[in-house]
Amino acid sequence: MAALAGAGLSAESGVPTFRGAGGLWRQYRPEDLATPEAFASDPRLVWEWYDWRRSLISKAGPNPGHFALAELEKRKQSFTLITQNVDGLEERAGCKDALRLHGDIWTLRCTACGRERKELKTPLGELPPHCSCGGIERPGVVWFGEPLPARVFAAAEKAAREAEVLLVVGTSAAVYPAAGLAWVAKAAGAKLIEINMEETALSLEADCALRGKSGEILPLLVT
Ligand code: BJW
Ligand code: ZN
Secondary structure (H helix, E strand, O other): OEEEEOOHHHHOOOOOOOOOOOOOEOOEOHHHHOOHHHHHHOHHHHHHHHHHHHHHHHHOOOOHHHHHHHHHHHHOOOOEEEEOOOOOHHHHOOOOOOEEOOEEEEEEEEOOOOOEEEOOOOOOOOOOOEOOOOOEEEEEEOOOOOOOOHHHHHHHHHHHHHOOEEEEEOOOOOOOOOOHHHHHHHHOOOEEEEEEOOOOOOHHHOOEEEEOOHHHHHHHHOO
16 A cells, blocks of 8 residues: 655645645745746745745644554555655654655755755744855755656655555645656556545546545544
8 A cells, every 4th residue: 555645635734735725925836936947046035935834844743644644654564655745744743664755845955065964943044044065055855847866756656556555645646757656556556545625637537536634534544
């Protein structure tokens, strides 16, 4: 069994999703900010968005959906959580081996020397933050147009291919290659169970579409 999670999983923790209501920050859409081009032209603006989100996440906690996934990981002999989220709430709920397709908002990476460091401070203070080498640091996340971490994606593809059931939780399934993992699983014979408040690009393909909040539905799957 595997699960592919998106921003909806953390919505009940108070972390805004990207698309739909609440997806805007000031007047910007995520597609305007989550790109290397946006960062190159205005690193301070992009960092203000990430600094705001880091502060929100630091005040939030895992919700019953995160805890249910951690419980599945503990109980099932074979269970892989694949997440598009960068907030780390899965780990805070007790998940040990989540595959992070889009990186980690708590990691900073130097654009000059490539050094990575964990930084949990919120707010960060000086924006953009700087590395000890003097270079500007960026969030350790994957932006549009950037490749996903190859080993993580390969492990996710393998888990999707081998799963008998794939839970697709709180994702609009609009961003690739992450969304493609559901098609990989389906093509290899998995049953797709979608848990989402709304219909998505994947709903018609799903063997079962459960409409509602993941924080309410996921705990029902582990009782
Ligand atoms: C609830 C709920 C509740 C609410 N309970 N449910 C044309 C076609 C296909 C692909 C492309 C294309 N043009 C360009 C591309 C590629 C592009 C892409 O997919 N673009 C699309 C927009 C079309 N992809 C990329 O660029 C990727 N890289 C790539 O392809 O590289 C190729 C390459 C190879 C070699 C060299 C170089 C390049 C990278 C994608 C990176 C995405 N990054 C972001 C930001 C991460 C950092 C950050 O957090 O800031 O990832 S964008 C953003 O979207 C974030 C998310 O992980 C991702 C997915 O969003 P998600 O999670 O689905 O959230 P929402 O908001 O969309 O949906 C929330 C859902 O929850 C909704 O359905 C709600 O109903 C539901 N919900 N409350 C249950 N309580
Ligand atoms: Zn550096």
